Every structure is written in C-alpha cells, then in structure tokens.
Amino acid sequence: MLKRKNTTIPFYMDPWFWVKLMVFVIFAVFLVWPFSSIITNAFKSTKVAGFTMRNFERFFTKKYYYGALWNSVGISLVPSIFAVVLGVPMAYLMTRYNVWGKKIWHVLAILSLMSPPFLGAYAWIMLFGRSGSITTFLANYGITIPTIYGFGGISTVLTLKLYPYIYMYTSGAMESIDSSLEECAENLGSGKLRRFFTVTMPVVTPSITAGALVVFMSALADFGTPMLLGGSEFRTLPVLIYNEYLSETGGNGNLASAISIIIVIITLVMLLVQKSYVGRRNYIMSALRPPKENEVHGFKRFLVTLPVFLISFISFLPQIVVCASSFQHTNYSSFTGGFTFENYQNLGARLWTSLGNTFSYSLIAMVFIVLIGILMSYAIVRKKGKTGGILDMLLMAPYVIPGSVLGLCYIVTFNVKPLILTGTAAIIIISYIIRKLPYTVRSASAFLLQMDPSVEEASINLGVPPMKTFWKVTARLMLPGVFSGAILSWVTCINELSCSIMLSSGHNNTLTIEAYTNIVRNSVGSGAALSAILTLTSGLILIIALRITKGKIRV
C-alpha cells in the first residue's frame, strides 16, 4: 500500500520548535557558557599551568577567605530564623483577625521587600552609625549603644527587609486551609493554642520552609548590606567576589570564580535540603471553605493590630528616614538638619543620566521578559515534549546563582572574543533578562495551567491558524498572569545592584548604582536624594501594580 501524507508536519515547520530553539540559544549563550567558563576558571591559576586546586586550597586555608564563608552562612541563617519569628505570627494575625489597616500593613511589607538592597543598611547607619543621629543624641547623655556594624547589624537589617517573604508565603498557605480542618480539631477537644501547634503549623510548615529558603538565598546573595555594614572586618562571599574581582583586574578572576562556585554550592545544598524536607510533607489543599476572619473589638483589636503595626512599621522605617534626610542640609559627610532642596539640586545631570539608564534598561529588559516569558511558559506547559524538563531546570538557575556571581560570569566570558560585551548597556539588560525572566515565566505558567486548552482548540477549530490563535486568544488571556510577574521583575530590576555594579562602567550607571556609589563615597546628601527618588519610584510602581491586580501580587 502506498504510504500517504498524514497530519504530522516536519519539525522545522512547527513554530514552537523555533521558540524552544531560541530559548535554548539564549540560555546557552548567556547562562550555560558563562557559568561553565567560571568553572574552568576556578581550576586555573596564573601561577601554575593546567588544572589546579590552588584557588580552593587558598580559600580554605586563609582565614580571610574561609572566615567570609562562615560569615555568609551566619548572616543567611540568622535572618532566616528571625524572619520566621516575625513573619509567621504576622501571617496568622493578618489572616485570622480583623486587624486595623490591614491593607496598609500588607503594602508596607511588599514595599520593604522591594526596596533597594542597601537602603536598610544606609538608614540604620544614619540613625545608629558612628555619627548617626540617635548615637550622637544618646552620647550627649553618656549612653553608648551596641555597634550596628558587623554580624548583629547585618542580620537585623536583612531580617527586617526579608521577613515579608515568610509573611506572604505563610499567609498564602493559611488562607488555603479548609476551615473544617481546624473546626474538626476543635471538635475533638483541642484548645486554640494546641490547635495552632498541632494542626495549623504542621500544614503550613512546607510553605514556611519555602519562604525561609528564599530568605536564606536572598541574604546569602545580598551585596549592599554587608558592603555598608561589614566594614573592613566583616566580609561575606559576595563582597569577596567583588573585591577579588576589583583587585584582580587584568587577571581572569580565578579566585573569584572559585568563591562563586562555593556560593552556588551552598545555595544548591540548601535548596536540596528544603526540597527533601517538603517532599516528605506535602499537604496540598484547596480550601473549599477558607477560614473566616475572627471579629474582635476594642482593646482586643488593638492587641492584634499592635504587633503587625510594629513589624511592618519598623521594616518600613528606613524608607521614611532616607526620604526625610534627603531634605536636610549636609556638611560633607554628615547631615546638619534644617530643610532644603539642595541635595536634589546638586545632583544635576547625574540624576537624569542614571534615571534615564534605569528606565531604558529596565523597560527594554521588560519587553523581552514579557515576550519571551509568554512564549516560554507556553512551550513549557503546553508543548512540553522531551525538552520541557531542561527548560524547567534552566529556570531554576537565577534562584541559585547570586547576582554578583552572574556578574563575574559575564565579565570573565564577555571580556574577550568572540563576544565582547563588557562596558555596554546590552550586558546589563541581558543580565536583567536572564535573572528576572524565570519569575515571569513561573507566574505565567501558573496562570496557563489553570486555563482550559480547549479554548485554544475552539479558536483553531473556528478557522484561526494556531500561531494567530496563540497571539489572539492564549497570549491575550495570559496577560494578567504575565504582567503581575513582570511588574515585580521590573521593580527588582530597578533596584538591582549586586550584578549591575560589576557590569557597569560609569557612564551606564543606573539610579541604584549611582545612589550606592554616593553613599560609599560618603557624599551623603546626594546618596539620600538618589535613594529617596529610587524609593518613591519603586513605591509608585508597586502601588499602581497593586491597584491593577487588586492586591493579588505574589512574590
């Protein structure tokens, strides 16, 4: 019998083949290749030829280096624990009681999470630093306060900035507990407290650990806070990478590469620990009847509001402090009070250049993130095939590769032929895309998973070709999911420091880099003014985003 042509089309006629190929090429060139070149770099040395463990030996024998490893682990673990201590009670109160001003505290939590990475440290220095306003005020009365530099200060700042992860993950889980579960526990004779520890807590624990993991990884990757509060005594791994890279200029960053690998290994280990813990305790629920809010009145209502108010207010305080100080007179490196616009006036052209850079880079990155995000999430969810798993894995990369590591990867790789990109705006934009794309893809995929595939089939069936159907129906329906992910990505791009500071060459400084550089150089007035502009910009975008999505932002 003659074999006749059936419906199967050749692979090169399938547009999704090209979409996947494009995504693979992007990730291969801008993630796999750079990362593998620092792996090879880590086992090389300028002093000896060929493969060597020299860099690792040096790292683990000199206290200067391995001390930083312990510091990093410390300032990641401690904030993870304290963030749970703050975040879980806040989530419980916010989901179960009619707390006053609920929406405000929720927004403040998101704002402090999305604030520039060095802002908390900077504000704390202004208040409690060596010449901080509170320190000098108390010194007049002969009172000295413990130093905020070093381990304690960094942990405090990171806890206050990152606790919202725990709050948001946990409240999400608490809202999805079916109320009958708790009622059942009560019915079986459990008191409120007992019920909380025997039923509620075990069910939300997987979410708490997921939140704690994110806190750990963010703290470990944080660059601005330990830079400002660590001084010359207390160094963490990202700071080391930055310093090594600066001192090794001209070299090829062998030791910095080795440190990068160590930091990625730590994140991977934590990720696996958390996964294996949750893997054994997966209590997925869909609440048919979400728990209802307890109505309390008078003093009781005040009591449930107070802790929530304190937590979210203190964590938001840095943003107020910085904005307020930006209107004070300065005398070289300290604020002298009064009210003035001179800090803003002094910025001059630097402001407009950096503001222009920030917006053009982040918006160009956003266009790519939204476009690639839509296509990629569709390819992952609907056209999984054999390559879907690899795509999924590539998406995990930005969760485990800290910004400073990716920065180093790019410098090492794109400083030489065949592709020289260092010093260009393009490399900063590319780093934004690679680091933030996964967040958009995940939020879009979650949205797509809930979408009925037969809606697309209905459109094709009615005569609209598949690719046109994709843009006309599927992409259109995915937009809300894509946007809620993309807006968060946008704000984090605007506030990005650890990667872009390594890639920027002065003239393409963003607002965040400019603010940070001014703070480090002790030109506090400009630093405060730039930080205030940055804070207000991020805040405005987030508030608009919250309005549009009706408060349904997921971090």
Next chain:
Amino acid sequence: MSNAVIIKDAVKKYGDFIALKGVSLDIKEGEFFTLLGPSGCGKTTLLRQIAGFNSIEGGDFYFGDKRINAVPAHKRDIGMVFQNYAIFPHLTVEENVAYGLKARNVPKAEIGPRVKEALELVQIAHLSKRKPSELSGGQQQRVALARAFVIEPSVLLMDEPLSNLDAKLRVQMRTVIKKLQRKLGITTIYVTHDQEEALAISDRIAVMKDGVIMQIGTPTEIYAKPQNPFVAGFIGVSNFLDCSVEEGGVVDIHGQLKIKVPTKKDYVGPAKLSARPEQLFFSEEGLPGEVMFSTFLGDFIEYEVKLADGQSLIVNEYTKDTTEVHEAGEKVFLNFDPTRISVYEAESEEVITC
C-alpha cells in the same frame, strides 16, 4: 454545505498503546451520528482526529470525496462543541459567536444579522452583550452551540457537550440540540458515554470498546438486536445465561428449558444468551427459580429471581399485564420470547440469532 464523513481503518497510537485499532465509519450527509462507549474506548480520540487535534497514525479520513488527513485543523471547516464549552472568556456572547465568521472574512454587514439569527435559534439573543462569566452553564452551552453552527460548517462535532449540566437541563438541551440539527441538516458526530442520551438523540450509533467498533446501528437495532454481549450489557439492562445450541436452532438452557430461536447461521455448541428484563416472563413451566425480592415501581414490577444454580435474573412485569404480585420466597418458572432474545457463540461471542 453538509458533507458525508467516511473513515477507513483509523489508527491512533500513543507510544506502544494503540487507542484506535482500525476504525471504519460511513456517516451519511445530514446524519446525527453518535460515538458511544465507556471512558477510554477511543471515542473522543477519534473525534479529535476528525477535528484535526490528534495526529493520525493510520487510515483515511474523507469529508465527501475530499481526503482531509493532511488538512490542518483550522482549514477543515468543522464546527465543534467542547465538553467544557471553551467559550472565550474575554469576549462577549456576540463576539464569541462572530469569532468564526470574522476568521472566514465574512463581510461585516453580514456578520451582525447572522450572529443575531444564530442566537435567536438557541434562544439567547437577549444575552448578546453579556460576558461568559455572567452566564449559567446552560446558557454557555447555547453560546458554544451557536458559535459552532453559525459558520455553517460541513460537519458539526460534539464532545460530551451535556456532561457538565444537571440532569434536568441535560434532557432539555438534548432536545434543543436534536431539533436544531434536524432544522439545519448539518452532518453531526456526537460523543457520549451516556447510553440513554445516545438512544434519545441519534439517527445511528457506533458502540465502541477498547478502540474497536462493536456495533453500528439505529437506536432500536442496537437495543433490540445487540450483536455481542458487550453491546447487550452496555445498552440498557440484560440478563446473561450460559446455554448450548443444538441442531436446528434449539437452545438448551441448563437442561431445563428448550426453545427454538430463528438463526442466521448454523452453529452447534456452547453459547451465551442475553435477554432484557421485559423479555422474560413467568409461566407454567420453564426455568425453575425462586423470587428473592420484588420492587413495585408503578408502571412495572421488578423481580430478582434466583435460579437453581444460584444465578440471579432481573425480570420486569408490566403492571397492566398482571393482577398479582409475586412475593419473595415464591417458587416460579421463567420463560423467554424466542424472537426477542439474542444468542452468541461462547468462544467468539458472535451473534447467531437474527
């Protein structure tokens, strides 16, 4: 323009699993044809092959005399109603219905009246400006119907369109669909697992099992003359009894009852018999049994009768045909109407009665 649909030896494979094992159908122009079978029998797989959403691993598909195997889904000119309606959530009712017309570049001036006419046919013209989220399940179903037939497709496909509706609405919508199909005369292929729905709505039915067609026929043929025990059991209720066939079409049941049935082939040997509960009756002699349970259901009485070998049979007796109700524990004799029962060869399960 309506079309006949001809399918020759359709094969569908998922890896090593063969979902369709060479299915052939000959659906006439304007016919209401139903694919009926339990879940996993391949009925939806076949429908999606016709629609162009499943690849075809073997066989030929024709609309009229045009082979459509290689025609992409969007060019097949098919209307389809999906199980969960698949209404575009971002479009209003009338935009949903106009969608297919726009894709076909129907002139603007023509779209409005055609959409209106279609919505009137399914009686939801007053909802034309609503968004799908403001419609009930039944109303969404009507939108899906209007959207499918407004493009005047050559074939209309329906994939369990009523399974998400409540029982009362299901019966109501089934009449709407049937009347609409008669009026428009579009060749329709309908998929369902509900045998009652299939009997009520179809011109002809193909009963499927494990990727194979078990029987094709009109609802009455399939109910009255099931061609194999599977169809007998799947459609309506049947009692099955082991028996043996002797020379001349004489069926011997347990050595206790002999009846002569009309046969279409000569077969002697072990066999299986199927009989509907209403095709059994109480008589003076026949298969001896004991009434275990009786249920009075108004127009008929349902009995559970236990035979000597322990097997239970269901017997229905119409209230109008009887004066007395048999009580539990009563000894009775059962007999069959020889022209109404079906007898199958024990081994091949092929029918021998005509």
